Amino acid sequence: MSQKSHDAVEQQDENQLSFDLIEAQYQLKAGRGSTQGKSVLVLVSGIELAGKGEAVQQLREWVDPRYLIVKADVPHPLTREQPFWQPYAGFVPAQGQLTLLFGNWYSDLLATAMHVSEPISVEQFKHYVEDMRAFEQDLQANHVHVVKVWFDLSWKVLQKRLDKLDPTVQKWQQLHGLDWRSRKQYDTLQRIRQYITDDWIVIDGEHETARDQNFARHILTALKQPLSEITPKPITGRWKKSKIPHQLLSFEQDGLAQAEYKAELKDLSKQVAQALRKERRNVVILFEGMDAAGKGGAIKRIIKRLDPREYDIYTIAAPEKYELRRPYLWRFWTKLPKNGGIAIFDRSWYGRVLVERLEGFAKPYEWKRAYAEINRFEQDLIENNTVVIKFWLAIDKDEQAQRFKARENTPHKRFKITDDDWRNRGKWDLYLQAAADMFEHSSTESAPWHIVASNDKHTARIAVLKHIIAQLKATP
Amino acid sequence: MSQKSHDAVEQQDENQLSFDLIEAQYQLKAGRGSTQGKSVLVLVSGIELAGKGEAVQQLREWVDPRYLIVKADVPHPLTREQPFWQPYAGFVPAQGQLTLLFGNWYSDLLATAMHVSEPISVEQFKHYVEDMRAFEQDLQANHVHVVKVWFDLSWKVLQKRLDKLDPTVQKWQQLHGLDWRSRKQYDTLQRIRQYITDDWIVIDGEHETARDQNFARHILTALKQPLSEITPKPITGRWKKSKIPHQLLSFEQDGLAQAEYKAELKDLSKQVAQALRKERRNVVILFEGMDAAGKGGAIKRIIKRLDPREYDIYTIAAPEKYELRRPYLWRFWTKLPKNGGIAIFDRSWYGRVLVERLEGFAKPYEWKRAYAEINRFEQDLIENNTVVIKFWLAIDKDEQAQRFKARENTPHKRFKITDDDWRNRGKWDLYLQAAADMFEHSSTESAPWHIVASNDKHTARIAVLKHIIAQLKATP
Numbered sequence: 001m002s003q004k005s006h007d008a009v010e011q012q013d014e015n016q017l018s019f020d021l022i023e024a025q026y027q028l029k030a031g032r033g034s035t036q037g038k039s040v041l042v043l044v045s046g047i048e049l050a051g052k053g054e055a056v057q058q059l060r061e062w063v064d065p066r067y068l069i070v071k072a073d074v075p076h077p078l079t080r081e082q083p084f085w086q087p088y089a090g091f092v093p094a095q096g097q098l099t100l101l102f103g104n105w106y107s108d109l110l111a112t113a114m115h116v117s118e119p120i121s122v123e124q125f126k127h128y129v130e131d132m133r134a135f136e137q138d139l140q141a142n143h144v145h146v147v148k149v150w151f152d153l154s155w156k157v158l159q160k161r162l163d164k165l166d167p168t169v170q171k172w173q174q175l176h177g178l179d180w181r182s183r184k185q186y187d188t189l190q191r192i193r194q195y196i197t198d199d200w201i202v203i204d205g206e207h208e209t210a211r212d213q214n215f216a217r218h219i220l221t222a223l224k225q226p227l228s229e230i231t232p233k234p235i236t237g238r239w240k241k242s243k244i245p246h247q248l249l250s251f252e253q254d255g256l257a258q259a260e261y262k263a264e265l266k267d268l269s270k271q272v273a274q275a276l277r278k279e280r281r282n283v284v285i286l287f288e289g290m291d292a293a294g295k296g297g298a299i300k301r302i303i304k305r306l307d308p309r310e311y312d313i314y315t316i317a318a319p320e321k322y323e324l325r326r327p328y329l330w331r332f333w334t335k336l337p338k339n340g341g342i343a344i345f346d347r348s349w350y351g352r353v354l355v356e357r358l359e360g361f362a363k364p365y366e367w368k369r370a371y372a373e374i375n376r377f378e379q380d381l382i383e384n385n386t387v388v389i390k391f392w393l394a395i396d397k398d399e400q401a402q403r404f405k406a407r408e409n410t411p412h413k414r415f416k417i418t419d420d421d422w423r424n425r426g427k428w429d430l431y432l433q434a435a436a437d438m439f440e441h442s443s444t445e446s447a448p449w450h451i452v453a454s455n456d457k458h459t460a461r462i463a464v465l466k467h468i469i470a471q472l473k474a475t476p
Numbered sequence: 477m478s479q480k481s482h483d484a485v486e487q488q489d490e491n492q493l494s495f496d497l498i499e500a501q502y503q504l505k506a507g508r509g510s511t512q513g514k515s516v517l518v519l520v521s522g523i524e525l526a527g528k529g530e531a532v533q534q535l536r537e538w539v540d541p542r543y544l545i546v547k548a549d550v551p552h553p554l555t556r557e558q559p560f561w562q563p564y565a566g567f568v569p570a571q572g573q574l575t576l577l578f579g580n581w582y583s584d585l586l587a588t589a590m591h592v593s594e595p596i597s598v599e600q601f602k603h604y605v606e607d608m609r610a611f612e613q614d615l616q617a618n619h620v621h622v623v624k625v626w627f628d629l630s631w632k633v634l635q636k637r638l639d640k641l642d643p644t645v646q647k648w649q650q651l652h653g654l655d656w657r658s659r660k661q662y663d664t665l666q667r668i669r670q671y672i673t674d675d676w677i678v679i680d681g682e683h684e685t686a687r688d689q690n691f692a693r694h695i696l697t698a699l700k701q702p703l704s705e706i707t708p709k710p711i712t713g714r715w716k717k718s719k720i721p722h723q724l725l726s727f728e729q730d731g732l733a734q735a736e737y738k739a740e741l742k743d744l745s746k747q748v749a750q751a752l753r754k755e756r757r758n759v760v761i762l763f764e765g766m767d768a769a770g771k772g773g774a775i776k777r778i779i780k781r782l783d784p785r786e787y788d789i790y791t792i793a794a795p796e797k798y799e800l801r802r803p804y805l806w807r808f809w810t811k812l813p814k815n816g817g818i819a820i821f822d823r824s825w826y827g828r829v830l831v832e833r834l835e836g837f838a839k840p841y842e843w844k845r846a847y848a849e850i851n852r853f854e855q856d857l858i859e860n861n862t863v864v865i866k867f868w869l870a871i872d873k874d875e876q877a878q879r880f881k882a883r884e885n886t887p888h889k890r891f892k893i894t895d896d897d898w899r900n901r902g903k904w905d906l907y908l909q910a911a912a913d914m915f916e917h918s919s920t921e922s923a924p925w926h927i928v929a930s931n932d933k934h935t936a937r938i939a940v941l942k943h944i945i946a947q948l949k950a951t952p
Contacts, residue, residue, distance in 0.1 A: 018888035026891075053783040061776065064891050065791050065822070072785035074815075102785050300537065307529040309548035309578050315541050322798065339550075346541070412494035415502075415540050 017216055018062040024223035025067045032096030032325060038143045038227045039093035043104040046151030048180050049161040050205030056100055058212040059219060072102035078112045083380040085135055089333035094325040095143055105132055106196055113192055114178060129195055138373045140230050142327035147222045148200040155186055157206050234365030242440035244432055247451045251396045256458040265301060268465040273305035275472040282337040282386040286345040289393035291421045292403040294454050295346050298464045311342040328352050329377055349374055353438050358430050371441035378447045387475050388447040389468055392435060393454040397428055493692055494538040500699035501543045508572030508801060514619045514703045515569035519580040522627030524656050525637045526681030532576060534688040535695060548578035554588045559856040561611055565809035570801040571619055581608050582672055589668055590654060605671055614849045616706050618803035623698045624676040631662055633682050710841030718916035720908055723927045727872045729935060737934040741777060744941040749781035751948040758813040758862040762824040765869035767897045768879040770930050771822050774940045787818040804828050805853055825850055829914050834906050847917035854923045863951050864923040865944055868911060869930040873904055
């Protein structure tokens with residue numbers, strides 16, 4: 001075959017590839033919202049000058065660019081100030097989207113490891129890799145298909161390319177702080193990235209055309225792969241119901257005299273403010289409980305001595321459509337406190353194993369899996385400078401009935417009572433069981449559930465404040 | 477009246493206020509998406525210890541907290557690195573929402589002015605205030621009702637409150653870097669805030685109950701005020717059509733020999749990369765033009781020598797529902813480059829005066845007003861470290877027909893041709909007129925329109941690169 005006809009065949013192949021990619025993009029988009037709907041998140045890393053930039057530019061020409069999102073962020077060294085995924089939470093694609101992430105948690109990890117002045121230990125490194133894989137497993141289980149691509153380049157070819165480098169682009173190539181002329185650094189990088197890339201697609205960057213086509217074909221394969229092939233096997237077998245804790249069933253509770261309550265409240269709200277204000281530590285406080293259990297009232301007492309600039313309160317309602325097209329934790333990832341902030345949640349991610357479980361919005365294998373997902377999520381927070389304080393405010397059914405009636409008889413409180421509340425009340429025992437299962441599967445040593453008897457509002461509020469102070473003090 | 481019955485009346489009033497606020501919130505929510513739909517954005521500032529925090533906390537108890545968003549951000553000193561509104565763009569509420577902004581552009585301005593080491597001049601200060609008011613006018617015209625509330629406190633009462641201050645909260649009160657014990661600083665602040673607050677609601681912070689109720693009543697009034705009362709009067713009178721530039725009508729253009737094109741392209745794409753890379757300056761490049769005018773091809777040549785980590789490309793399609801519920805510029809505010817970044821827009825905010833005008837998505841008074849809004853928006857960018865480069869790629873109708881046909885005959889390019897494109901083609905002359913009006917009303921000295929003859933793709937691409945280099949060089 002002549003060179004010319006060879007080129008023609010090549011061109012035809014590329015046109016076909018382009019056509020297939022666009023078709024696959026449209027399929028992806030059409031599937032969103034369905035049970036098989038998914039998004040594709042491509043993590044791109046590799047040796048400098050191996051051509052990842054060029055491969056992405058080439059891909060951009062083959063696909064429909066309206067449905068390709070390419071994101072590159074500055075590196076975020078892993079300093080235990082925030083979970084590795086937090087800087088990228090905003091980039092997690094919605095179902096139907098294809099997103100390429102240039103800077104990502106692995107490039108952060110490699111940058112952190114290669115930073116010679118404060119290197120991290122091999123154990124830390126491996127621990128990070130494990131965490132990252134667990135996080136990606138959870139993404140996949142939640143309809144985000146994660147594809148990891150490493151662009152590789154041999155030492156010899158890298159040096160040749162550095163020789164030919166245009167001086168105007170040289171600056172960029174140095175950005176990662178690595179000296180690509182140092183054989184030692186190159187070898188170190190190649191050695192440590194082996195811990196990472198054994199489940200990656202590795203593309204050799206030497207031959208440009210092959211590299212670009214190879215990359216694009218892997219993207220095509222990923223776009224077309226059915227969700228069922230990438231999600232973990234559902235948990236099957238009988239669900240063992242947990243025992244319902246006695247605090248949810250028996251409600252003998254002494255009230256608190258008004259004067260005593262006021263004095264304690266005054267003292268404790270000062271202490272809480274002081275404890276919460278400790279700098280450089282984030283605090284997450286969340287409340288769950290039956291409707292009218294007193295969540296709002298408890299929150300009010302926590303913030304009594306704080307300025308609204310010091311905290312955020314999130315009252316969690318049903319998710320919006322754009323939130324439903326992402327992992328259920330996504331809408332919380334973007335609400336987490338930073339730089340020593342405080343976030344208070346009136347209902348939380350535990351909705352997954354409470355209302356979503358009972359209303360059928362989450363399938364059994366989804367809510368059963370959610371305990372582990374939530375535990376990992378909270379563990380990531382705790383290991384990264386955040387205290388997680390969890391409350392279940394427990395009232396009994398009679399008390400709820402009284403509070404419902406009181407609300408209905410108060411015009412400006414009537415909005416707090418809806419048909420949903422009455423329906424939920426009809427499922428009281430199911431909620432009790434769901435709460436019991438939740439305590440069993442998501443009480444951890446560093447983020448235990450505080451079950452607070454709340455038939456008496458005053459006692460409950462005082463107890464909440466005391467728990468917060470105690471847990472904050474116990475956390476170094 | 478006895479104290480007791482006085483208190484009871486007071487309580488009844490507050491209950492009624494709470495009821496009315498909740499009703500008004502629901503009305504606001506119900507109106508979203510309608511022609512009278514709006515959001516309410518409350519800017520809160522004032523003297524320390526005047527009780528803005530307490531008033532907001534009290535408001536939170538009276539309203540339905542699910543529909544109240546309170547945001548407090550760290551101060552952003554006005555350094556001409558970004559427009560004053562950019563840090564807050566993400567907080568602009570969608571129709572139906574009520575948002576309170578603690579940190580806001582005015583607190584930034586006051587902080588910048590009070591910062592003794594580098595004070596800004598009175599002229600700069602006044603210029604900022606003018607800009608801010610213009611921005612707020614544009615917000616109001618785009619269904620965001622802006623309410624500004626200053627919490628005031630006399631020197632005497634402030635000193636009394638400082639005397640009584642709990643030492644555990646003292647730290648917070650110092651955060652703004654002002655010494656509230658200094659009569660001089662207090663007087664300076666009171667003097668300069670007069671330039672700002674003559675169109676504000678001023679609330680005296682001395683009497684707590686009155687303060688909180690006063691604040692809440694103003695919020696209630698704002699919630700209930702019809703949109704028509706706050707939006708500027710529509711521009712009326714005959715619309716004077718602009719003359720269509722000859723470059724849009726005559727297309728005598730010499731082609732460029734392949735060899736010459738390749739050589740020039742190689743040279744220019746290096747120069748462009750070098751010019752774009754200049755640090756600490758943001759660049760926005762946008763493309764408009766008829767369908768198939770060659771926008772994608774031109775963009776490809778700009779980025780040829782850049783790494784995908786150095787730029788973002790946004791291909792602008794029809795807005796999503798959540799975008800439609802905010803000012804039409806909002807979806808661009810969140811895509812602006814920062815820290816010396818580059819953003820390239822394949823179609824842009826000019827859609828307002830092109831497709832939205834011609835398809836009737838924007839009413840005549842809306843697109844007529846949009847030129848001034850867009851000019852202000854671009855001016856804000858230009859004055860704050862950003863170069864704005866605007867291209868219209870001009871082809872004639874025959875050339876378009878040929879390109880459409882070529883696309884239809886190429887399977888992997890067929891996606892580029894839709895029914896919309898054919899319909900737009902049917903409105904060719906209307907688009908020409910809209911483009912002419914756009915050039916007339918939005919070509920400014922610092923952001924001129926570059927009309928590029930594009931029947932010959934090669935010539936057009938070369939011209940685009942040359943314009944970019946020239947405009948970047950001309951900008952210090």
